[in-house]
Amino acid sequence: MVKILNNISLKPYNTFGLDVNAKHFVSVNSVAQLKTVLSNNDFSNYLFLGGGSNILLTKNVDALVIHLNLKGITTCAETKTDIEIDVAAGEKWHNFVLWSLKHNLGGLENLSLIPGNVGTSPIQNIGAYGVELKDIFVSCKALNIETLELKEFSKADCNFGYRDSIFKQKLKGKFIITEVRFKLTKQNHQLKTNYGAIQSELDFNGIKNPTIHDVSKAVIAIRSSKLPDPSKIGNSGSFFKNPVISKSHFEQLKVNFPDLPCYSIDDNNVKVPAGWLIEHLGFKGKRLGNYGVHHKQALVLVNYGDAKGEDIFELSKLIQQAAKQIFSINLETEVNIL
Numbered sequence: 001m002v003k004i005l006n007n008i009s010l011k012p013y014n015t016f017g018l019d020v021n022a023k024h025f026v027s028v029n030s031v032a033q034l035k036t037v038l039s040n041n042d043f044s045n046y047l048f049l050g051g052g053s054n055i056l057l058t059k060n061v062d063a064l065v066i067h068l069n070l071k072g073i074t075t076c077a078e079t080k081t082d083i084e085i086d087v088a089a090g091e092k093w094h095n096f097v098l099w100s101l102k103h104n105l106g107g108l109e110n111l112s113l114i115p116g117n118v119g120t121s122p123i124q125n126i127g128a129y130g131v132e133l134k135d136i137f138v139s140c141k142a143l144n145i146e147t148l149e150l151k152e153f154s155k156a157d158c159n160f161g162y163r164d165s166i167f168k169q170k171l172k173g174k175f176i177i178t179e180v181r182f183k184l185t186k187q188n189h190q191l192k193t194n195y196g197a198i199q200s201e202l203d204f205n206g207i208k209n210p211t212i213h214d215v216s217k218a219v220i221a222i223r224s225s226k227l228p229d230p231s232k233i234g235n236s237g238s239f240f241k242n243p244v245i246s247k248s249h250f251e252q253l254k255v256n257f258p259d260l261p262c263y264s265i266d267d268n269n270v271k272v273p274a275g276w277l278i279e280h281l282g283f284k285g286k287r288l289g290n291y292g293v294h295h296k297q298a299l300v301l302v303n304y305g306d307a308k309g310e311d312i313f314e315l316s317k318l319i320q321q322a323a324k325q326i327f328s329i330n331l332e333t334e335v336n337i338l
Helices: 031-038 093-102 198-204 212-226 247-256 274-280 309-327
Strands: 005-009 021-028 046-049 061-068 073-078 082-088 137-144 150-154 175-185 244-246 269-271 291-293 301-303
Touching: 021 031, 031 061, 031 137, 031 175, 093 212, 198 212, 244 247, 247 269, 274 309, 291 309, 301 309
Parallel strands: 021 061, 046 061
Antiparallel strands: 005 021, 073 082, 082 175, 137 150, 137 175, 244 269, 291 301
16 A cells, blocks of 8 residues: 655755655555556656655655655575675665675675665666776666566666666656666675775775775775765765866866876776866855855765755856866766756
C-alpha cells in the first residue's frame, strides 16, 4: 500500500537543504510500488528523488515527487578473483562503498564519500580521483516510465562519457534506474593512488604498501578537508564539471595564467580544474548573505541557512559568465537545476 501525501516540504530530501514544497509526494520501497504509483492516472508529471544530492530546487514542485527508497545488496555471480553485486537504487552510495570494504572487495575505494544514492550513479557516471563508475559497472535495470517494463542496460548501452550517460541525453526522463550491477575484485586489487593528493596523504601517514582500506581512508580525509558536510552546510558537492578544452586553447591561456594545471584527455584535448578557474575569478569564499561559494573548495556552492534555490542559481550564472569572459570557457553544471 502506497500513500500519496500533499504539500510536503522537500527540505529533508535535498542536500542543499532548500525548503521548497511538493504538491504531491510518495516514497516507494519496491519496483512493484513504483509501478503502482506510475499506473495511477491521476498524475502525469513526476519528479524522481533519490538522495537529492545532485539537484538544485529553485521553485515549488507542481508534480508528484516520487522518493526512490529501494534497498538491498545481493551477490549474483563470483569467480576466484571477481564478484558481481546487485545494488538497489535507494542504497546510499557511501554505505555501499563501506559495505564493499567490509567484505574486502576492491574497486570503489577511490569513490568514497561521494554523496547521493546508487540509482543516480550511472546517470552522470560519477567519478573521483582517477576512477569513474563505468570502470566497475556491469549493467543496470531501469523501468520505462511509459510502458512500466523493466529493461536491462549493458555498459555499452549506457554510452558513458565524462559525467554523462544516455540517461542524461537520449533517454532523459524516460527511464528510472532501479538496480545497478557492479564487478569488484576479491584479490589482486588494482590500486590507483597517483591522482590528486592520495599518494601524498598516504606518505604523510607513513603507508608504503597501501590496501584498499588505506586508499579509502585517504580519500575520505582529503574530501573531508575540502568539502563541507551537507548535514551541516547545505550543498551538492561539485556544482560544475571540470571543462575539457583543446590543447591550443590551453596553451593560449597559459600565456596569461602560467599556473593553470591540466590533465591530458587525448592528443588534442585536456581537462582543466573548474575549481582553479573559479578561485582565480575571485569567487572562492564569496558569501552573499546566507549563500555563497565555499571557502575551502570553489567548486562547491553552499546554503548557509535559509537560502533560496533561485539565489544559488543566479550565483552559478555569474560564475559561468565570468569564466566565459575571462577564460573563454563554458562551465557546465553537474547539478540538475529545476
